[in-house]
Amino acid sequence: MNSARKPLAVVLDGYSAGNFYPAAFAAQGADVIHVQSTAELIPTMQAPDLSAYGENIVCTDEDKLVEILREHDPLCVVAGQESSVRLADRLSERLGLPTNGSALSPARRDKYEMIEALRRAGVRCAAQFKSGDPDALTAWAKEQGRYPVVIKPISSAASDGVFICESAGEVRTAAETVLASQDIFGTSNSEILVQSYLKGAEYIVDTVSCDGERYACGVWQYEKTLLPSGKNIYNRDILVDPDSELVTALVSYVDEVLAALGVRWGPAHAEVIMTDEGPALVEIGTRLNGNINAPFHDVCLGHNQADLAAQAYAQPESFRALYGGRVYRKLQPAVVYNTPTELDGIVASVDETVVAEIRGLESVFFAGVKVRPGSPIRPTVDLLTSSLRVFLTAADEERLAADYDRVRTLKDAVYQLA
Numbered sequence: 001m002n003s004a005r006k007p008l009a010v011v012l013d014g015y016s017a018g019n020f021y022p023a024a025f026a027a028q029g030a031d032v033i034h035v036q037s038t039a040e041l042i043p044t045m046q047a048p049d050l051s052a053y054g055e056n057i058v059c060t061d062e063d064k065l066v067e068i069l070r071e072h073d074p075l076c077v078v079a080g081q082e083s084s085v086r087l088a089d090r091l092s093e094r095l096g097l098p099t100n101g102s103a104l105s106p107a108r109r110d111k112y113e114m115i116e117a118l119r120r121a122g123v124r125c126a127a128q129f130k131s132g133d134p135d136a137l138t139a140w141a142k143e144q145g146r147y148p149v150v151i152k153p154i155s156s157a158a159s160d161g162v163f164i165c166e167s168a169g170e171v172r173t174a175a176e177t178v179l180a181s182q183d184i185f186g187t188s189n190s191e192i193l194v195q196s197y198l199k200g201a202e203y204i205v206d207t208v209s210c211d212g213e214r215y216a217c218g219v220w221q222y223e224k225t226l227l228p229s230g231k232n233i234y235n236r237d238i239l240v241d242p243d244s245e246l247v248t249a250l251v252s253y254v255d256e257v258l259a260a261l262g263v264r265w266g267p268a269h270a271e272v273i274m275t276d277e278g279p280a281l282v283e284i285g286t287r288l289n290g291n292i293n294a295p296f297h298d299v300c301l302g303h304n305q306a307d308l309a310a311q312a313y314a315q316p317e318s319f320r321a322l323y324g325g326r327v328y329r330k331l332q333p334a335v336v337y338n339t340p341t342e343l344d345g346i347v348a349s350v351d352e353t354v355v356a357e358i359r360g361l362e363s364v365f366f367a368g369v370k371v372r373p374g375s376p377i378r379p380t381v382d383l384l385t386s387s388l389r390v391f392l393t394a395a396d397e398e399r400l401a402a403d404y405d406r407v408r409t410l411k412d413a414v415y416q417l418a
Helices: 016-027 062-072 082-094 111-120 134-144 168-179 245-260 294-301 305-314 316-323 352-360 397-414
Strands: 008-012 031-036 056-058 076-079 128-131 149-153 163-165 192-196 201-210 213-226 232-239 266-275 278-285 334-339 345-350 364-369 388-393 415-417
Touching: 008 016, 008 062, 008 082, 008 305, 016 031, 016 294, 016 305, 031 062, 056 062, 062 082, 076 082, 076 305, 111 128, 111 192, 111 245, 111 278, 128 134, 134 149, 134 168, 134 192, 149 168, 163 168, 168 192, 201 245, 201 305, 201 316, 213 245, 213 294, 213 305, 213 316, 245 266, 245 278, 266 305, 294 305, 294 334, 294 364, 294 388, 305 316, 334 397, 352 364, 352 397, 364 397, 388 397, 397 415
Parallel strands: 008 031, 008 076, 031 056
Antiparallel strands: 128 192, 149 163, 149 192, 201 213, 201 266, 213 232, 232 334, 266 278, 334 388, 345 415, 364 388
16 A cells, blocks of 8 residues: 555445444544446435545446555455445455455355355354245245244345244235345345344344454344334344353354354444344344444444454554454434334325424434425335434433334324325
């Protein structure tokens, strides 16, 4: 890297959570450029704020992109969202930068390969089968002789296309539905998964790795609600006490997962079920947790995953000294609430008085209104179709609980339908 200028980080497709990267790298004294790997921005995702970057490079030719980036002499290439993980692995490898490499890259993106990589490494995981044939998927479920089972796309995110099925008929219906649709990145689902159902509480384990040294920067319990449709929707993410035996077991298990999948650099978030037999992976994404809100995490945890990832790349010795092998501290209780709704129609207006009341609650750090006037609002079936995202944190657990209950009461009054 040229010492005559500031170090440079490359963010590849910085959608959604990737929008926190520019400020994070700037705090480490690095300039940031953006690479858009598609000719047009992906319409289903929160677009990158291109004004936060020194440059936006639009390039769909990987070989050409390697040559362009080589001229910039970057310190890293990071994926801003899930569908760019494999390309980021290849670019960083070809440029000789800190990388997880391409050898196990498919297993870090394809949910079938992910679980098979764990099985080969002797890590506890679900039974599974993949196919593009609803008959074959249904037959596998019948052969297992045990319901429920889970149907899901191979490479989507945000609980898109995930069904909990209680019978062969439900498996067939779910399979046909998913195979006839595209994932949230606009790719057709030509093959899908059926997996054994992992029974137990679900947790998210956020990590950042620096040349193989891992820091566990947060563990959150998912509170979910199972709908009659078979959709298991997100409700609250609740910050867990880091001193509990539960966190010790989860982090130890995720260390095995990271090793099995060759994750040595950057952020990851693993969704893990604590079954009667022990932790078992649902899936892992080697990018920022989609529920990140950097200032919120700074308050309840004292840091955030984007800043930690930037430090791991830009100041690796400092990162390892401060965080290597360690686990987060909980500064105060915190909850992320993705509000479900049964509203169905076109939003005529947003009641700003109700929004102001929610935002004025003592423990509400931030409340995001997800549906704009003129847009459709539909009953919640997954994370993408929740109606609000509300971040709550307070020193007082009772205050936090009371404000959460008040948000539950007010959430649907935010939207006035045509």
